[in-house]
Amino acid sequence: MSANPASGAVGAPRPRTEGRLKVTGAAHYAADVPMPDLAHGWMVTGTVSRGRIRDIDASAALGMPGVLGVLDHRNAPRLNPEAGNYFGPDGSLRLLQDEAIPYAGWPLALVVAETPEQASAAAAALRVTCDVEPHDLDLRLEHPAARPASTAFGPEADIGDLDAELAASAVVVEERYRTPEESHSAMEPHAATVWWDSGHVYAEDSNQGAFSVSEVLAALWSIDRERVHVRSEHVGGGFGGKGACGPQVVLASMAGRWFGRPVRIAMTRAQVFETTSSRPRTDQVVTIGADADGRLRAIHHRAAYGLSPLSEYIEACTEQAKILYSAPAIRTRLTAVPLDILPPASMRGPGATPGSFALESAIDEVAERLDLDPLELRLRNQPAVTPVSGKPFSTRRLVSCMGEGARRFGWAARDRRPRRRREGPLLVGSGMATTSFSAGVFPSKASITAETDGTFTVSIGASDIGTGARTALTAVAADALGAGTERIRIRIGDSDLGMAWGAGGSRGTTSWSFAITEAAKELRENLDDPVRPMTVTVDTSTRIDFQPATERQTYSAVFAEVTVDPATGEVRVRRLLGMFAVGRVINPLLARSQVVGGMIMGLSMALHEESVRDPRTGRLANGDFAGYHIAAHADVPDIEAGFVPDYEPQDPSGFNGLGEIGTAGTAAAIANAVWHATGTRQRTLPIRLDRVLEQTTAVASPSLR
Amino acid sequence: MREFAYQRAAQVQDALTAVAGDAGARYLGGGTNLVDLMKCGVEEPTRLVDVRQLPLDGVRDTPDGGLVIGATTTNSDVAAHPEVRRRFPALTQAVLAGASGQLRNMATVGGNLVQRTRCGYFADLSQPCNKRVPGSGCAALGGVHHNHAVLGHSEHCVATHPSDMAVALAALDAVVRYETLDGAGEIPLSRFYLPVGDRPDRETALPPGALITAVVLPGSAAGLRSRYRKVRERASYAFATVSVAAALDIRDGVVRDVRIALGGVASRPWRASSAEALLRGAQPTADRLRTCAEEALSEADPLRDNGYKVTLARNLIAATLGELSGTDQNR
Amino acid sequence: MTDHTRSEISLRVNEMTHRLSVDNRRTLLDALREDLGLTGPKKGCDHGQCGACTVLCDGRRVVSCLTLAVAADTTSVTTVEGLATEGELRPIQEAFLRLDGFQCGFCTPGQLCSAVGMLAEHAAGWPSAVTAVDAPDQAPELDETEVRERMSGNLCRCGAYPPIVRAVLETAAREGGAA
Secondary structure, three states: OOOOOOOOOOOOOOOOOOHHHHHHOOOOEOOOOOOOOOEEEEEEEOOOOOEEEEEEEOHHHHOOOOEEEEEEOOOOOOOOOOOEEOOEEOHHHOOOOOOEEOOOOOEEEEEEEOOHHHHHHHHHHOEEEEEEOOOOOOOOOOOOOOEEOOOOOOOOOEEOOHHHHHHOOOEEEEEEEEEOOEOOOOOOOOEEEEEEEOOEEEEEEOOOOHHHHHHHHHHHHOOOHHHEEEEOOEOOOOOOOOOOOOHHHHHHHHHHHHHOOOEEEEOOHHHHHHHHOEEOOEEEEEEEEEOOOOOEEEEEEEEEEEEOOOOOOOOOOOOHHHOOOOOOEEEEEEEEEEOOOOOEOOOOOOOHHHHHHHHHHHHHHHHHHHOOOHHHHHHOOOOOOOOOOOOOEOOOOHHHHHHHHHHHHOHHHOOOOOOOEEEOOEEEEEEEEEEEEEOOOOOOEEEEEEOOOOOEEEEEOOOOOOOOHHHHHHHHHHHHHOOOHHHEEEEOOEHHHOOOOOOOOOOHHHHHHHHHHHHHHHHHHOOOOOOOOEEEEEEHHHHOOOOOOOEOEEEEEEEEEEEEEOOOOEEEEEEEEEEEEOEOOOOHHHHHHHHHHHHHHHHHHHHOOOOOEOOOOOOEOOOOOOOOOOOOHHHOOOEEEEEOOOOOOOOOOOEOOOOOHHHHOHHHHHHHHHHHHHOOOOOEOOOOHHHHOOOOOOOOOHHHO | OOOOEEEEOOOHHHHHHHHHOOOOEEEEOOOOOHHHHHHHOOOOOOEEEEOOOOOOOOEEEOOOOOEEEEOOOEHHHHHHOHHHHHHOHHHHHHHHHOOOHHHHHHOEHHHHHOOOOOOHHHHOOOOOEOOOOOOOOEOOOOOOOOOOOOOOOEOOEOOOOOOOHHHHHHHOOOEEEEEEOOEEEEEEHHHHEOOOOOOOOOOEOOOOOOEEEEEEEOHHHOOOEEEEEEEOOOOOOOOOOEEEEEEEEEEOOEEEEEEEEEEOOOOOOEEOHHHHHHHOOOOOOHHHHHHHHHHHOOOOOOOOOOOHHHHHHHHHHHHHHHHHHOOOOOO | OOOOOEEEEEEEEOOEEEEEEEEOOOEHHHHHHHHOOOOOOOOOOOOOOOOOOEEEEOOEEEEOOOOEOHHHOOOEEEOHHHOOEOOEOOHHHHHHHHHOOOOOOOOHHHHHHHHHHHHHHHHOOOOOOOOOOOOOOOOOOOOHHHHHHHOOOOOOOOOOHHHHHHHHHHHHHHHOOOO
């Protein structure tokens, strides 16, 4: 552990900086910001998965009280088609630009009125007719349109002689795993309030990175980024679903310009489901060969995911196969299948979450076949260096996670044979899984001002979507400046604060804290200068090593105990414990909340979540919270989470991100526990009751026997 | 949502008159279902007649040891009422198994009975639905129907009734009281919901304009051991996949009275009368209970993707009867 | 009989009486947010499926998104803004803050109002779906299982459920049920 120079704010549990605002209702989210002369926009969305608009009859809507107008592809302002994301132009940004309907839920028009009720009523009166074209939603590995996924995030693994190692294996497991389309479902629906003034556009928007949204908006409108001002003071959750420049802010910017007044679009929950983004379905085959003594010889992970032709996307399901286990032969094949679906977006633990469900279920199946404790199997195959790349690990405390987790969970007492524990009508089982998630840092710009009153103002274009960024960065700044947290004022959530990475990829905190730490260092060197206020600004773009010599990952070991009622198929998670290696922990109170929350999302994914579509139309059959179930209070036990001592050498303060590692390993741990309880493998998520339900005649009647 | 007029009725007669005089009028209770459907555009009333101020609130004793529950009594108040808990525990359990604390504080007994299906196609105006637009077709039949009916459905509609409370009421032989401008009437719950047939839009036997005023729980069911067991895709705050309300009276090792009603399997609470008949007068052995459960589902006709409900319903009946009879000491 | 599609109503919100002219379509949630500027109650689903809009109406917790403002005429409403009095946080708010019973904070106003209403329901002896049926005269003991069931109408996507349950139980224990 490196010595910490300053006040020791890092490492201390501290309630959230903005907590009081949030428990008193004073925190303003994008749809809460008071705004004079506000007009309300209401999206009208398509109901078919592919087709073309034939006509939009707005005559009735335009005659309704309070209606200001309707924007559609015939009158909407033109947007720059080159605007896009990391991968290039993004067709999902080109809203109301032509007749094409690329997926069910695509915005076709925007009705703007004086009140939300008037806008909604007029939207319902819009008459849209379209020509329906055949669509394809059929995700599978063997799909004729399947193509190799982009390798922009790294090459496929291909080491050793896979066929020979499999042939030489005492045990070979080859199984197929499927995960459904899932919805991020942040509690705050996407919302934006946008107005124009003197060639500048101002937006209050719900997103995970105000700066990147400002960049995209500037590109869409072909104006200087400095003329785009995006504020996102409080954001009601994101989980990847608010990473992009969302339809709400694109459409509100069009309407704000067209009607010359502030326009607010607060998406309905149904629109969030059908129009924003989702985690794509996956279809995966994992093949693992092992010796009789539990040494892995071969890992072959194939995974297909769906994407939209509108934009490139990578659901990196096969990453863990390159990291977690040592084996002479490792091969990964990631396949993208272009379909007429809602364009996917990263969702908490992208790739790793569906991917590790497959890989860690398969590992459990290998343990079963070998009659070996699955924890022991994992311990026997830990690599000394990164298996595929050969790089040393910068830090890898996974074995500590497993050991400490096993101790706390009482794993040693487990009878590894399935279907051995009964409590009344219930079957009881336990399972575990491990996983890793890529960590790193991206460029950001931070400014720190030494104020006349002895305080410091720290400004960075960070986002707090519930991660505790404000609180964590306050502690980081305090220590870096050698000041108490009470002397730190932090400003985030505003694109005017400069270039910054967003809250995503488990890289928000590391990216922002790096910039703040660097700025603080420079400021401290100049503090002898009596001039106040004195501001130092640092851009870390040139200070980041993008080709580090070591492999930087976070790790987890998750343990679960479930009960299963075989007569009803009901599965309940009774215990859930996660041990995490995430570098140095900034705020144990908030870090714990975040990994526990991640595990709950993993629990929810394991048991509940599934976007169900009618194959005939591609429309969501359960696009609301009554149909798309996320775990409720009653589904969630008390959850134990802990951090093993860790320090990330690549980070100047020893930090790693922890936003996604909590989710990634949980589904496999629960699925493995369900197998242990019932003796039946669950290779398709979610583990619905109809998949667990048994034909049973078990009406025990001891009194009459 | 379409614009509408709103008025509060102070007396039943005012409410009846207001609705009789306006074809677009609807009674408004707690609004938990009606307002939701208005937002979806499924319901488009031009007038709401708020009945919550009517003197129809509260729970009273009947001479036969039963109870009368006023139609505007909230679900919460029904469930918490000491006499409901004591005499009809399955009703308390059923009501508490439904929705959430907030919604139960709003929803009324009368409204609960006439709530509409949660079939996704019913609420999706872009899709055909015979219940919403008679003659337009049933999208669920060939579509997503994992959670639809396995009993009593027709090719015109495969939706299920969402109420938990009504399932318990069906098992308890409840009677629905109503008033019209022509006078008062009563309908046993067993005949309250109409068979689906070819007009799934016609859901209840209430005369046009009728206002539900009360639900009567007969004393004959009071004090029976009764249970409501609900299986759903989440531990709480979800509609039933399958539920069962059962009541059992065993004396000297012989079943004197038995009631079995299923939820989540049909367009109405499904009373399993033939299964009850198998058990009445018999010893509640494990085999007999299983046979009874089999009988309850003997007419099941599952759709392409919901056959599991038949197994689930059988298992649930057997387990619940086992629990009530004490033959399953595991429970 | 009136054919007007607007109504004059009176709402007593957080101890202040307001006269409003509302579109009959306006929900209580929108009246609070749009007309009174009380944006604490949140619109998470607008269909009674998430609980983020929970407020207390005449002391009982309800979802304000399915309550028509016109139907709430003359009721007394408490929103999250009305929980603290003169800047003094209620015990439940203080417990949420201390135990980190929220992350993004969007569901928090609903969770808090729901917790206040729920504790009052429990204090009144109301059972829940997990309360034993065989003891109808006994007041149910408030444990984790009871709190989870009773709070299940408030979804939280960040997964702050465990500290929320702890906050509710602590508040109940310290205040004898008064949140």
